[in-house]
Amino acid sequence: MSCENIPWEEIDQYKDFNVTSVPLMAVADHLGQACKDANDRFMLCRNDTGNDPRQCLREGQLVTNCTKMFMDKVYKECKMPFARYTTCLDLNSRKHQFCRTTQIEFDKCLLEKTGVSREFTWFQDKQVPPHQTWPEAFREFKSDVTNIIKH
Numbered sequence: 001m002s003c004e005n006i007p008w009e010e011i012d013q014y015k016d017f018n019v020t021s022v023p024l025m026a027v028a029d030h031l032g033q034a035c036k037d038a039n040d041r042f043m044l045c046r047n048d049t050g051n052d053p054r055q056c057l058r059e060g061q062l063v064t065n066c067t068k069m070f071m072d073k074v075y076k077e078c079k080m081p082f083a084r085y086t087t088c089l090d091l092n093s094r095k096h097q098f099c100r101t102t103q104i105e106f107d108k109c110l111l112e113k114t115g116v117s118r119e120f121t122w123f124q125d126k127q128v129p130p131h132q133t134w135p136e137a138f139r140e141f142k143s144d145v146t147n148i149i150k151h
Contacts, residue, residue: 019071024105026086027074029118030110035066079105079111114137 024031032039042059049055074082085106086097096103111117 022086022090022094023071023082024104026089027071030072030074030114030116033119034070034114034116035063038062038066040044052102073114074110078106078109081109 038059042056042063045056045059046053053060081102085099085102088102089096092098107118
């Protein structure tokens with residue numbers, strides 16, 4: 001989608017947040033909780049405007065600002081545990097299962113310093129019965145999410 005109908009000055013106000021995928025992956029669960037209101041507003045705007053991102057620049061900026069503030073807090077309060085965890089993820093092809101020790105250290109720091117804990121989603125906690133495959137479990141998860149969104 002182009003932004004040709006929006007004045008350049010308005011677009012230029014919304015600077016991107018310069019961070020790579022690894023730090024965002026490391027804080028994804030925490031960030032989702034910390035910025036839930038901003039994310040919900042943005043998604044509602046996108047839904048209400050027919051997924052036209054130009055109509056939701058301000059809501060998108062709220063998400064970006066919330067992310068910036070949260071990442072600043074993470075860097076300030078838990079710099080070394082965060083650095084160890086992101087380095088581990090980076091060196092292990094972004095596979096969390098190889099970084100549980102550093103993840104636990106980082107989670108404890110964030111909980112103590114910011115009060116934000118890692119809460120797992122339904123799908124992450126889902127125990128797949130022996131007779132059910134992962135694709136079947138995912139279809140069930142998708143169905144549950146669809147039902148929740150409808151209500």
